[in-house]
Amino acid sequence: MTASVTIENVSKIFGAFTALDNVSLDIRAGEFIVLLGPSGCGKTTLLSILGGFQSPSAGRVTIAGKDMTYVAPSKRPTTTMFQDYALFPHMRLVDNVGFGLRMRGLAKAERDEKALGFLDLVGLKASAGKRPHELSGGQRQRVALARALAVDPDVLLLDEPLGALDLKLRRQMQDELKAIQKRVGTTFVHVTHDQEEAMAIADRIVVMNQGRIEDFGPPSEVYMRPRSLFSAGFMGEVNFVSGRVAAADASSARVETALGSLALPAQNFTASSPKAGDRITLTIRPEHFRADDRAEGPTVALGEARVAGSAFFGTHYRCHLQPCAMDTRALVAHLPQSASVREGEIVPLAVRAADVVALPATGGHA
Amino acid sequence: MLRKISASVLSWTYLVLVYAFIFLPVAVLVLFSFQDGRLPVPPFNGFSLQWYEAVFADRKLMAALGNSMVVALASSVISVLLGFLAAYALARYKLPGSALQRGLLIAPMTVSYLIIALGLLSVLNALHVPLSLMTVGIGHVVINLPLCFAIIYASMGDHHINIERAARDLGANDFKVMALVTAPMLMPSILAAFFLSVTFSWDEFIIAFLLSRFDVTLPVEIWSMLRSGLNPKTNAIGSLVFLASVAVLLILELSLFGRTKKQ
Amino acid sequence: MADAGTLTSATALEDADRRKAWGFVAPALLWTAAFFVVPFAFMAAMSLWKREGRELVRVWNFDNYARFFSENALFQGLVNSLEITVIVTVISVLLAYPLAWIIAERVPKRLQRMALILAILPFWTSYVVRSYSWLLVLSKNGVINQMFMNIGLISEPLELASTRTATVIGFVHFFVMLLTLTIYSNLIQLSPNYRRAAADLGANAFQTFWHVVLPLTLPGIMTGAFLTFVLCIGDYVTPQILGGNNELVLPQIIMLQLGRRADFPMAAALSIVLMLAVTVAYVACARWLKIERA
Numbered sequence: 001m002t003a004s005v006t007i008e009n010v011s012k013i014f015g016a017f018t019a020l021d022n023v024s025l026d027i028r029a030g031e032f033i034v035l036l037g038p039s040g041c042g043k044t045t046l047l048s049i050l051g052g053f054q055s056p057s058a059g060r061v062t063i064a065g066k067d068m069t070y071v072a073p074s075k076r077p078t079t080t081m082f083q084d085y086a087l088f089p090h091m092r093l094v095d096n097v098g099f100g101l102r103m104r105g106l107a108k109a110e111r112d113e114k115a116l117g118f119l120d121l122v123g124l125k126a127s128a129g130k131r132p133h134e135l136s137g138g139q140r141q142r143v144a145l146a147r148a149l150a151v152d153p154d155v156l157l158l159d160e161p162l163g164a165l166d167l168k169l170r171r172q173m174q175d176e177l178k179a180i181q182k183r184v185g186t187t188f189v190h191v192t193h194d195q196e197e198a199m200a201i202a203d204r205i206v207v208m209n210q211g212r213i214e215d216f217g218p219p220s221e222v223y224m225r226p227r228s229l230f231s232a233g234f235m236g237e238v239n240f241v242s243g244r245v246a247a248a249d250a251s252s253a254r255v256e257t258a259l260g261s262l263a264l265p266a267q268n269f270t271a272s273s274p275k276a277g278d279r280i281t282l283t284i285r286p287e288h289f290r291a292d293d294r295a296e297g298p299t300v301a302l303g304e305a306r307v308a309g310s311a312f313f314g315t316h317y318r319c320h321l322q323p324c325a326m327d328t329r330a331l332v333a334h335l336p337q338s339a340s341v342r343e344g345e346i347v348p349l350a351v352r353a354a355d356v357v358a359l360p361a362t363g364g365h366a
Numbered sequence: 367m368l369r370k371i372s373a374s375v376l377s378w379t380y381l382v383l384v385y386a387f388i389f390l391p392v393a394v395l396v397l398f399s400f401q402d403g404r405l406p407v408p409p410f411n412g413f414s415l416q417w418y419e420a421v422f423a424d425r426k427l428m429a430a431l432g433n434s435m436v437v438a439l440a441s442s443v444i445s446v447l448l449g450f451l452a453a454y455a456l457a458r459y460k461l462p463g464s465a466l467q468r469g470l471l472i473a474p475m476t477v478s479y480l481i482i483a484l485g486l487l488s489v490l491n492a493l494h495v496p497l498s499l500m501t502v503g504i505g506h507v508v509i510n511l512p513l514c515f516a517i518i519y520a521s522m523g524d525h526h527i528n529i530e531r532a533a534r535d536l537g538a539n540d541f542k543v544m545a546l547v548t549a550p551m552l553m554p555s556i557l558a559a560f561f562l563s564v565t566f567s568w569d570e571f572i573i574a575f576l577l578s579r580f581d582v583t584l585p586v587e588i589w590s591m592l593r594s595g596l597n598p599k600t601n602a603i604g605s606l607v608f609l610a611s612v613a614v615l616l617i618l619e620l621s622l623f624g625r626t627k628k629q
Numbered sequence: 630m631a632d633a634g635t636l637t638s639a640t641a642l643e644d645a646d647r648r649k650a651w652g653f654v655a656p657a658l659l660w661t662a663a664f665f666v667v668p669f670a671f672m673a674a675m676s677l678w679k680r681e682g683r684e685l686v687r688v689w690n691f692d693n694y695a696r697f698f699s700e701n702a703l704f705q706g707l708v709n710s711l712e713i714t715v716i717v718t719v720i721s722v723l724l725a726y727p728l729a730w731i732i733a734e735r736v737p738k739r740l741q742r743m744a745l746i747l748a749i750l751p752f753w754t755s756y757v758v759r760s761y762s763w764l765l766v767l768s769k770n771g772v773i774n775q776m777f778m779n780i781g782l783i784s785e786p787l788e789l790a791s792t793r794t795a796t797v798i799g800f801v802h803f804f805v806m807l808l809t810l811t812i813y814s815n816l817i818q819l820s821p822n823y824r825r826a827a828a829d830l831g832a833n834a835f836q837t838f839w840h841v842v843l844p845l846t847l848p849g850i851m852t853g854a855f856l857t858f859v860l861c862i863g864d865y866v867t868p869q870i871l872g873g874n875n876e877l878v879l880p881q882i883i884m885l886q887l888g889r890r891a892d893f894p895m896a897a898a899l900s901i902v903l904m905l906a907v908t909v910a911y912v913a914c915a916r917w918l919k920i921e922r923a
Contacts, residue, residue: 053825073829080829086822090844100830151830377735384728391762392751394772406765408775452657459650471657474665478863480880481900485668488675488893508664511657569756571866585757592761604758611753
């Protein structure tokens with residue numbers, strides 16, 4: 001089954017250390033939510049609180065409309081997929097998957113049948129009689145998933161389940177997780193520090209840092225319209241250019257930077273409305289630079305830059321462009337395969353105004 | 367909630383009862399070593415140090431104490447040395463039949479001390495070799511060598527090999543590598559093996575009993591004291607050994623704890 | 630040409646290495662061979678000889694073993710040993726597991742080390758002295774009898790010492806400490822995620838223990854129980870001090886052979902019987918004693 005989850009003003013404090021600072025989140029039923037952030041950001045603590053393994057120091061957790069803040073794990077409609085899988089080594093796979101059903105009092109025949117069904121869902125029905133140590137890491141993980149789903153939870157919590165797998169297997173499992181989630185419709189809350197993984201599977205991403213939520217939204221939103229400097233930097237490579245708002249009105253604002261001046265639509269100020277005199281930081285993704293004038297749509301010229309270095313990455317050239325106007329760190333740009341880039345060459349810098357996001361210079365968040 | 371409290375009460379009650387059982391004989395031992403009277407049983411007449419004086423005045427007992435220390439230290443040093451060399455050889459070099467060798471070295475751990483003592487006694491008798499502290503020491507090395515070997519062998523990880531290779535690369539010969547590189551790296555297990563060997567040897571009775579004649583170790587001497595029945599003097603020497611061991615343990619705990627805290 | 634040169638120098642180095650390695654391991658091997666293997670083999674041989682009067686008759690025979698099976702006094706020694714050892718093992722495990730569990734689960738983490746040290750502290754009295762201290766508690770004028778008489782529970786002192794019960798108490802006292810240590814280290818090695826997973830899937834505390842914790846700690850228990858069995862069945866001190874002269878165990882009977890009669894062949898034969906008993910126990914437990922790879 002499935003349910004919505006509401007997290008209201010949850011904080012978790014360990015002595016002098018604040019793991020979670022007044023976090024609020026609304027998760028819709030059937031969503032695949034990813035909690036994304038570096039180690040120590042609080043994502044695992046939040047997951048642990050959702051699972052009932054820890055209680056918050058303050059705040060409330062509601063699942064399917066009921067207050068579950070202090071309810072024990074065994075009584076919650078959640079199940080957790082642990083990072084080390086925690087499959088019971090002394091039980092066969094079918095008994096592992098059927099364990100939750102056994103705790104609910106199902107008779108052997110019935111629970112074996114259900115367990116085999118879930119093993120089939122993850123493609124391991126043929127191995128039902130094996131023990132966990134006979135399986136590979138990827139297979140064990142599938143069994144852990146089957147075991148967690150067998151009790152028909154409203155919310156499935158996944159604690160960095162793909163961390164131990166190699167790249168190819170990880171990509172494969174990401175696709176499978178997504179497919180299974182769509183099939184069973186359960187709300188999935190998945191913790192990871194890998195932003196590529198988050199973008200691959202999430203319906204919505206929650207970017208966290210130091211116990212706070214930095215950003216929240218669908219992958220494209222979070223990537224292309226970040227609401228904090230941390231989120232912008234964490235989701236991928238980004239160039240930060242400082243500037244000042246020279247003038248602003250309801251629909252657009254004029255920004256002055258060392259590279260030149262540009263007019264940005266007001267909605268590109270994702271954190272707060274632009275006011276004249278504001279100090280801001282522009283975030284420009286490497287792939288948004290256009291090295292030549294043949295571009296799609298209106299662009300803003302940002303002066304010229306010298307190619308300081310470049311490497312061919314297959315799908316693009318990753319270049320360091322040193323702006324002639326600025327004496328600071330070089331910009332990172334992804335130029336298309338067809339571009340010709342030679343070291344020392346002077347190229348014009350151009351971006352589409354719509355691609356540039358402006359954030360308060362202090363890095364504030366929404 | 368009530369369930370939790372009653373479970374908690376049950377747990378702590380059990381804890382107290384079992385600890386009481388564990389400490390009962392030792393408490394009685396220590397208490398009545400201070401008995402002002404002839405019998406180390408209730409009633410407790412008063413506090414007296416006379417029995418401790420008697421212990422220190424008993425020359426045979428003091429000699430036995432010294433003998434125990436010598437045998438323990440000597441046999442442990444030999445055990446650790448032989449165990450370290452064997453562990454080094456079997457862990458670092460490919461020798462034919464190494465599994466068999468390992469099995470042989472560990473075998474004495476599986477045999478009762480009584481049988482080991484009997485075996486040695488029979489052979490020594492047949493060869494007309496006189497019994498002494500040395501024969502006791504030999505027996506103690508037999509029981510401690512497997513332990514030292516096992517502990518040190520288990521701690522010789524593959525990751526140590528490269529460090530030793532680097533040392534050899536820089537010109538150290540085998541003995542230098544062993545003494546200046548390997549041994550210091552493995553010091554925790556070497557010390558653990560040594561400490562355990564000393565403990566086992568110090569307290570060991572049956573081998574010491576069967577393989578000694580005139581000079582005896584402490585457990586053997588205490589055994590002969592038992593012939594005179596319940597005697598506060600026995601309490602006193604027992605308490606002394608106990609309290610000394612506890613003191614050593616405390617010192618080790620504090621010094622080791624201090625070291626790990628600094629880390 | 631260069632290849633041939635390096636090849637020979639490589640094997641030359643290996644040979645030198647090999648000689649070195651043999652040199653390192655030789656002392657330990659020689660010691661074990663000389664002072665363990667040879668005596669053991671000699672004893673096995675001697676069990677097949679016999680002593681007549683004051684003479685050692687070096688004729689191969691199974692007389693000693695035949696006597697063991699036919700003479701009740703001798704055979705009963707094995708029976709007593711087995712009975713006492715099994716009782717001690719069972720009681721010690723039943724007492725030690727809850728203690729280890731309570732220390733691992735209920736005692737606050739920073740106090741666990743202290744609790745464990747306290748639980749094994751009496752271990753540091755000399756073994757001989759520890760059995761003697763039980764005499765102080767159990768004998769006719771000992772602590773328990775005097776206490777019961779003072780509060781009027783009994784009028785005559787109970788015969789507690791010099792009985793099989795006293796021997797069992799003495800053994801259990803030691804092995805509870807040993808088993809608490811081994812079971813505790815086994816318990817804390819268990820990943821907490823197993824318990825979390827079980828609770829997550831709906832198991833209450835008892836179910837988690839019964840279905841997950843107990844099966845996973847069983848190998849550790851069996852190892853500890855086996856160790857208890859081996860140490861207990863071969864022990865001479867505790868039965869001799871606390872058991873009296875009534876129901877002798879096999880080690881005591883072995884020592885008797887050495888006494889005045891100096892019947893080494895018989896002592897050797899009985900020792901082999903003792904070893905066989907241990908081997909049988911090992912084979913029975915072998916299933917659990919295999920080290921499982923996680």
